[in-house]
Amino acid sequence: MLAIALSMHDEFAGLLAMNTGQDMIEETHDAAPVEMLAAMFEAHGWATEQVGDDEVSGEIPGSWTTYQVRGIWRIEDKVLQILCLPDVRVAEDKRREAYELIARINEQLWLGHFDIWSQGGMILYRHGLMLGEDGMLSLDMAQMAIESAISECDRFYPAFQFVLWGDKSPGAALDAALVDAAGEA
Numbered sequence: 001m002l003a004i005a006l007s008m009h010d011e012f013a014g015l016l017a018m019n020t021g022q023d024m025i026e027e028t029h030d031a032a033p034v035e036m037l038a039a040m041f042e043a044h045g046w047a048t049e050q051v052g053d054d055e056v057s058g059e060i061p062g063s064w065t066t067y068q069v070r071g072i073w074r075i076e077d078k079v080l081q082i083l084c085l086p087d088v089r090v091a092e093d094k095r096r097e098a099y100e101l102i103a104r105i106n107e108q109l110w111l112g113h114f115d116i117w118s119q120g121g122m123i124l125y126r127h128g129l130m131l132g133e134d135g136m137l138s139l140d141m142a143q144m145a146i147e148s149a150i151s152e153c154d155r156f157y158p159a160f161q162f163v164l165w166g167d168k169s170p171g172a173a174l175d176a177a178l179v180d181a182a183g184e185a
Contacts, residue, residue, distance in 0.1 A: 030136035033080040033129075037071040040142050062086075062150050064157040069149060078135045082112075084125040084149035088160050090116055097163050098123070101170035105156050111148060114156065123160055125153050 031039070034056045041048035041058035048058040054073040059066050070083040090098040095116070102114045102123075112127030129145055131137060155177075162173035 030134070030138045032135070033073045033131065033137040033142075034071060036137040036139065036142045037146075040139070040146070060146070060150055062157070063154040067150060067153055069146060075135065078131045078133070080129045080131060080137060080145075082127045082129065082145050082149050084153050086123055086125075086153050086157055086160070088123040088157075088164065090121040090123065090164060092121070094164050095121070097170055098160070101159060101163050101173060104170055104174050105159065109152065112152060114152075125149050 030036070034050070034054060037058070038048055038050055038056045041056070041060075044060075046058045046060050048056065050056050051070075054075065055070060057068060057070045060069050061067075065086055068085045068087065070081075070085075072081045072083065073079075074081070098116060102116065106113045112125055114123060114125050116122070117124055127145065127149060129137075129141065156174075157177075159170075159173045159177035162168040162176055163170055166173070168176065
C-alpha cells in the first residue's frame, strides 16, 4: 500500500512539474499557497480560476457531487483558508435542524468544521492552515488539505440530504450517514 501511495505521489509530482505554465514546482520545493493550489488543480485537470493574487477556486469531483474548493491566502497572518462548498443550501424552515446536525458533525471532526454561510444559507466546510514564517505550502500539505476537505464533505453529504430533503432528525440522519459510509468499502 505504501509503495502504491509513493508511486502515485511521484507520478503526481511529475505531472505537476510538466503541466503547469507557471514556474516548475517540483516535489521537493514549496511554493506560494495560491500558486501551489492552482498548479495542483491544473495537474489534476480540475476546472480552476485564479480569483486574485490571494485566492484560487477549483471544481473537484467527489463521491456525491462536484465541490467548489477555494483557497484564500491571508499573507498578514500566514494562514491559508480552505473552503469546500457542496452546493447545498438550507431553507429558512430547516435552519434549526441544519444547525443541530452541524453541531453533531463538528463533534466528529479533528480538523476543520462545517458551517452555514450567513448570506445564501449555503453549507460549507472550512479549515485554516497556519504556514511558517516563509508562508510557503508544500505539495504534500496541499494534497492533504484538499483530500481532507473533499473526504469530510463526502462523508457527511448524505446526512445533510437526510435532514434537508428526507425529513430525518439530525441524530438519525448522522447515524444513517455514518452507517452507510461504513458499509461502502
